[in-house]
Amino acid sequence: MKSIFALSVVGYTISVSAAPAHHGFHLPANAQILLDESMKWMDTFYDSSESYLYDLSATAALRHETRSSVWYALGLLARHENDDVQQAESIIGNVIGAQFKIPSEQWYGDYQKYPEEPYVGSPVYEPDIYNSWDPNWRGFIGTTLIIAIEEYEHLLSESTRELVLESLYNATKGDEYRVGGVDDDNLYPAYSNPSIMRAFMSGWTGRRLNEANMTVSGEKYAQDIIDLFDRNNTLSEFNSGTYTGVSLYGLTLWCKYLPQDSVMAQHGPEMVKHTWEAVSQLWNPSLKNMAGPWDRAYGYDMNRYLSLMALWFWVLVGKDNSSLISQPQVMSHSADYAYAPCFAVLAAFHRTLVPDEIVNGLTKFSGEHTFTASTYYPPIDNSPRNITTWVSEELTIGAESFDENGLGGPSQSQESFNPAVVQWWTGSEVSFISLYPTEEALQVGVSANKLELEYPSGNSSSIFTLIVGTFKQNRTIADWSGLVGLDVGVSTNANESYVLSFGGANGGTSETIRDFEVWNFTYAMPQGFQGVPKMTLDVRLC
Known part of the structure; x- marks a missing residue:
């Protein structure tokens, strides 16, 4: 029987029906290894006294970091050992407690980059988009909270569930402020990775909270993304070792968590398939690199910097067949390793979207x-x-x-x-x-x-x-x-x-x-x- 509980959002009350939980304890072997190894690494950065991860760069004089802490919280729910759930709820509560909640501010609904920072927009800490605040973090953190609700709602207390849904409402409304070319923002439908997450959050949150306008907004924004993709079956943000990984993550959310009346659920599977078809043609198993050109790259050799596509390769064909070394945390751009729990939890479903012939071709060079x-x-x-x-x-x-x-x-x-x-x-x-x-x-x-x-x-x-x-x-x-x-x-x-x-x-x-x-x-x-x-x-x- 579905439970009904009241959710207070910016001064008014919404009644919410709790959706059935997806149980995610049994991960495929490669995904389980990814979860175990990444969590073992993040455990060493966890500050239980503050319920945050220390900044993973280890160059921040023991400051903490918000986004990676939320990814770690999802990993705690997936691992579900000892006091993992309690620690996850503490992290989630801290992060949401510090969320920006003033609707008149451009960063409304966004999340702090780190808990020690001054309030964004104060006289001593001016707003600087992508620096003092990052609008994409609404999507990175918000989508992770949705996975937590979808997969592990049965582990969360009612108060945490209510808090998460309130946070998702604020994050989704804040994302509606984003218009490419206005107020230094660059979010266009062509900006594939955050736009895909934005559309999903709006569609999912609108349905969950019975907010019809929010649902419609997500669907319309998704259609703009789909129209661009359908032009040649390609992401507008093309061939990035990092951001193709995020786009595939977002498209997987479209496919897994939205109903068939959504254009995202209808088009998502083909978009994942076509994206992997391109990746499979550009991926060179002998060099363990995606050949150029690269729209956005954090390095020149995927064997030396940690790319998010490598996490998808890991869950599909194993760590040894990816571009990651035995200790990924020492690679350049290694902070993205904290994203691993999201990929691990989605791995089984994502595999159903990738044709066998593509997966089988990722481990052996297919010919010139x-x-x-x-x-x-x-x-x-x-x-x-x-x-x-x-x-x-x-x-x-x-x-x-x-x-x-x-x-x-x-x-x-x-x-x-x-x-x-x-x-x-x-x-x-x-x-x-x-x-x-x-x-x-x-x-x-x-x-x-x-x-x-x-x-x-x-x-x-x-x-x-x-x-x-x-x-x-x-x-x-x-x-x-x-x-x-x-x-x-x-x-x-x-x-x-x-x-x-x-x-x-x-x-x-x-x-x-x-x-x-x-x-x-x-x-x-x-x-x-x-x-x-x-x-x-x-x-x-x-």
Whole structure:
């Protein structure tokens, strides 16, 4: 029999029917290992006296961190040992207690980044979107709370359930404040990972609280996302080792927790399937990397930074077949390892959405092939971006043509946007060449062993900046001949001479990028140049 309880939300009362609980104690073997190992690591960061995790970066002078604490709380509910449930409820209560609850503030319904911070918007702590507050955390935390309700409601006290539903109402209403291009916000339907979470939260919370307008809002927003996806069966935020993982997480929520009268439940399974079809073509099991180009990357080699796609690979084909090392917590960007409980809990259902032939193909290289796709991210893209990737067993080349109204791809980040990428096996490690974006438009050609680059709007001030990996076998290089395992031929109408610099952790004439030490080859155009700047790389394993 369903229980009825009253929920107080910003000054009025809603009657809520409790949905049947999903029991999630029995996880598939790979998911159980992921849960166990990630929780064992997070246990060492847990401060039971404050009911928060310490900041996982270990560079925060014992400050705590909110988002990872909520992921850990879900893991505690999934593990369900000793006082795990009690600790989970304490964490949830603390996080929701500090949620921003003033409707007139732009950050209404969002969550603190850490409990020690001053109040956002106070005279000494001005609001700075994505810094002092992060609007995407409504989605990251809110969706985790929904999983907790869906899977483990039977473990939670009535007061915690009421608190969670009140929090979800506030977070969902706050997310409605977000309009791309207004108040420095960048949430458009094309911003795939948070937009998918936003649509889900609105659809789920509206149904649970009998808020028809909220439900309709979620459905309409989801339809905008679906329309963009259906253009070429691709996410607008395309091929990110981290954010494709979040988008698949959000789409799984669409499929698992919404009824069939939702456009999200209707379209979610095909969107998961098509996304995995693209991933399977770009994933190289021999290099344990997704070939480029990458819309948003936190590194150049998935064997060295922790990507969320690696967590999906782990639950589908095992840790050894993912890009993770034995101790993922020492990899760059390792704080995302705290997301693992969400992936573990969803793993069994997510597996039902991925065709067997795709899963079976993730562990063994399928043969040389070329992948093509197109995607579109309005309003940043002036026209669709067209992707071509050539994949061989030990060498991949991928690039995308684009015309955009700013630098740095869809996310407007030069560091994370990698529009043209070469990766290869040196004999002992993966290395890379990546075009650092310095133009708003690029035309590319990709074929076996060849990458062609053109700047259609370029001029005499244009530069080609190629970021190149370091090498264990050759610590110091002076020119292209110093690369290990790859012969590179460069033909260009830029000056043949180039500036070579090193970006090192402890010095050099340039800087590290996303924690990676890099060599930087920069070519400038001749003085007074007229025409289209061009460069071709001919690359062969040696």
